[in-house]
Amino acid sequence: MKTSTILSVLSLGAAALAAPKSFGGKKLPMTTFAGVEVVDTQLVRDAHALIKKFPDFLYWHSARTWLLGAAVINANETLKASVDLEAHAIGTILHDLGWDMSKDSPWVSKDRRFEVDGALGAVQFIKSHPSYCASTWTPARLERVFDGIALHGTVGIHEYKNIDTMWITESIGYDGVNFQPPIVPPAKFDSIVAELPKDNFQKGAIDTFSWMCATKAESTYNTFVQDFGTAYIEGYNATGHRSFDRVTAGYVPTPGEFEF
Numbered sequence: 001m002k003t004s005t006i007l008s009v010l011s012l013g014a015a016a017l018a019a020p021k022s023f024g025g026k027k028l029p030m031t032t033f034a035g036v037e038v039v040d041t042q043l044v045r046d047a048h049a050l051i052k053k054f055p056d057f058l059y060w061h062s063a064r065t066w067l068l069g070a071a072v073i074n075a076n077e078t079l080k081a082s083v084d085l086e087a088h089a090i091g092t093i094l095h096d097l098g099w100d101m102s103k104d105s106p107w108v109s110k111d112r113r114f115e116v117d118g119a120l121g122a123v124q125f126i127k128s129h130p131s132y133c134a135s136t137w138t139p140a141r142l143e144r145v146f147d148g149i150a151l152h153g154t155v156g157i158h159e160y161k162n163i164d165t166m167w168i169t170e171s172i173g174y175d176g177v178n179f180q181p182p183i184v185p186p187a188k189f190d191s192i193v194a195e196l197p198k199d200n201f202q203k204g205a206i207d208t209f210s211w212m213c214a215t216k217a218e219s220t221y222n223t224f225v226q227d228f229g230t231a232y233i234e235g236y237n238a239t240g241h242r243s244f245d246r247v248t249a250g251y252v253p254t255p256g257e258f259e260f
Contacts, residue, residue, distance in 0.1 A: 069171020
């Protein structure tokens with residue numbers, strides 16, 4: 001993702017450099033978490049409380065995506081005045097509800113991609129919250145949250161979406177394994193990781209993706225998760241389920257045919 005391109009499209013006039021975007025005519029309350037200023041509505045506080053119930057590696061990862069994205073957004077006044085900070089918070093905090101490996105998880109389906117489970121779960125969370133108001137959380141606003149989460153396992157699409165969807169997905173991508181995004185101010189990155197360490201993140205991610213391949217294989221075919229099943233799960237076989245298999249069924253290439 002070319003973040004410089006994202007920032008360049010935000011060349012708004014000086015009049016746009018205002019307080020964070022609000023909905024329902026109310027100014028958003030703000031607080032500081034791990035050295036980063038973030039939105040502090042009851043909806044966001046409750047979403048944060050929800051993910052704190054998950055294993056440490058998953059809680060830390062989910063919260064880091066929120067804070068890493070917020071740190072980048074805060075560093076650009078135009079961006080901060082343009083992004084829906086509450087939607088960004090919910091989309092990043094709840095993006096991996098589909099990683100919940102607990103028995104009878106209310107968020108995880110037997111057949112959907114984990115990104116879709118997370119997206120549906122986030123929308124469900126918003127609509128079931130006591131603060132929910134249909135005139136504030138319009139279908140279009142909910143769709144931005146859904147898309148921001150649903151697209152985060154697929155590269156090359158989100159940068160062409162609306163600003164809110166784009167920044168939810170972009171922020172999720174800032175918390176990779178063995179990766180420090182250069183766009184995040186180094187002092188902010190350090191304060192975030194000090195509060196929310198990356199301990200066990202790599203192992204937790206590998207375990208989770210492998211679990212998906214073992215327990216809901218159909219949802220993993222034609223996705224990056226498929227490779228974990230191939231590498232680690234005995235009996236897992238994506239052959240016959242891939243788009244490649246459907247497109248090439250019955251086709252026999254001739255020698256030299258693909259010498260472009």
